[in-house]
Amino acid sequence: MTRAAPERHDDILAAAGRRFAQSGYRGTSLQDIAADVGCSKAAVLYHFTDKKAILAELVARPIDQLRALDERIAAVSSPAEAQRVAAEGFVDLAVQFRRETAFLRGEFPGLLQQPPFSHLQHIPDRLVRAFAGHSDRPAARVAALVILAGIAETCGEFIDLPEAELRPALLALVRRALEPVT
Amino acid sequence: MTRAAPERHDDILAAAGRRFAQSGYRGTSLQDIAADVGCSKAAVLYHFTDKKAILAELVARPIDQLRALDERIAAVSSPAEAQRVAAEGFVDLAVQFRRETAFLRGEFPGLLQQPPFSHLQHIPDRLVRAFAGHSDRPAARVAALVILAGIAETCGEFIDLPEAELRPALLALVRRALEPVT
DNA sequence: AGCATGCCTGACCGATCGGTCAGATGCCGA
DNA sequence: TCGGCATCTGACCGATCGGTCAGGCATGCT
Incomplete structure (x- = not known):
């Protein structure tokens, strides 16, 4: 055939x-x-050409998507708009990326720190800053990444809860954690 | 020799x-x-006897530790004491467990849902309830697990921040997220 | 018709894997 | 001193892996 x-x-x-x-x-x-x-x-x-070539092309795709989101955020003018774009796109992307590349962390630890994955170390910085609303509190910025990035993998591992129910609950919690202290 | x-x-x-x-x-x-x-x-x-036997004995250890912590929490009388014990022991244990068994998630997805790992699905329930202070909000209980469980793996992957600095910041954030709405 | 090219197959290769086995070595109690 | 047991080794096995190669087959151009 x-x-x-x-x-x-x-x-x-x-x-x-x-x-x-x-x-x-x-x-x-x-x-x-x-x-x-x-x-x-x-x-x-x-x-x-290789088995490695399949893997390389497979992981290049979400990296490109994440980079595209980064450029979209860089293009908008207001911080509020950037936050909206980041909040919309980053959750899905982080979830998808972590789900699709979960096997890499177990088999090739440290690989995500090397090119071409090392781009992710710079891109999420702007993404999270946009998501966290230029918060000065590093804990808030870090938490946004940690929480979002942990959804896909942790869900269905320890927690017997479908992702559809988990995500809005966590998103509400993230927003609350990022609210300025009154 | x-x-x-x-x-x-x-x-x-x-x-x-x-x-x-x-x-x-x-x-x-x-x-x-x-x-x-x-x-x-x-x-x-x-x-x-096997290569599998090495793996089995290796992962049985943190499971036993987690079960021991669960029993320690069940033994204390007051919820406040339980929360203190859980907060102290669970963070270290979750971090250690996820770091030591990270490779399992990539190579054997779904394995953590099977025995003997499936014990973890019941044990953390009490742990998290103790940690979250018997909160009625499921989001808070879920978040405590997600955040804690995501520390070890996410730290040093996307975020260029040593675990020693990350942990107190996240712990403060968890506590804040779990505070009752005023 | 003849030929080149793109796509694909079955057979094959060397390397490495997990696991087995017979026997060597050292120690310790009788 | 001798026998038995625990510990360990080198050689070996079948299976599977990633990768190569020569050739088959269809299509389309000249």
Whole structure:
């Protein structure tokens, strides 16, 4: 069965993403990916030079999305508008990013501090500042990141609560924590 | 070089713990562990039946600690005392547990819902209730867990802030979030 | 028709993995 | 001194891994 190259490329990427998220990078063989796609292992290596290349392209996507959100925030004029944009986009993005790259933290600790992931160390700084409303309290800025970034992974691990219910409750709590002291 | 069995046993366990935390379970070979300990791979398999057995014994330890803390909280009389004990013990324990078992989440998702890890789903319930001071707001109880559990992993990943500085700031924030609405 | 190109397959390779096994070594009680 | 047990080693096994290679097959251009 022969398909057009771009579609096969994306099929492999999607299958690899599901497998990596489920069983980790080292726990996923090229044979597994090929079976999901419905082709041979050699076909996978025809579209990607390496197994590493699949991973690299897979993680580049959320990084680009996060960078795009960062630029969108940088483009708006008022801090209030920046906060709104950040609050809307960052939660979903942080949740998605952590869910899709959870296996990286276990198998490759320290990898997120290296390029191209190290971009994240600078981008979230502006994101969180926008989200926390230019708060001077570092605890508030840190907390916004910690809470948001921890939602996806912690939910369903310790807590038996669907993400749909957990997120608004936590968001309300984040907003409250970030309110200025009266 | 021959050592007494209990010491060798613990040496292997300690070496495996470091390796698993660094490179993951599948990323660590028995040869790696043996090299760290200073013995042969067969010697490792003399003290442990399986590679799985090493992992099982490694993760059983923090589970026991968490259960012990739970029993300590159940033993105290007043809710205020329970809250103090929980606040003291749970933060360190949650941080340690998440750091030492971070690789599990990436390589074996869903494992923490199965025995013997599923005990954690019941134990933290009382812990968090004690920590949150019997709050009726579910968001507060959830938040206490989420925040505490997210400290170890998120710190040093996105945030360039040592844990020693991060923890008191977050603890202050947790307490504030849990205060009753005035 | 003939040929080139893109896409894919099955067979194969070396390396590494977890695990087994027979036997060597050292220690300790009889 | 001798036998037995605990501890450990080197050699080895089958399985699986990532990756290579020669060739097959369809399509489309000349």
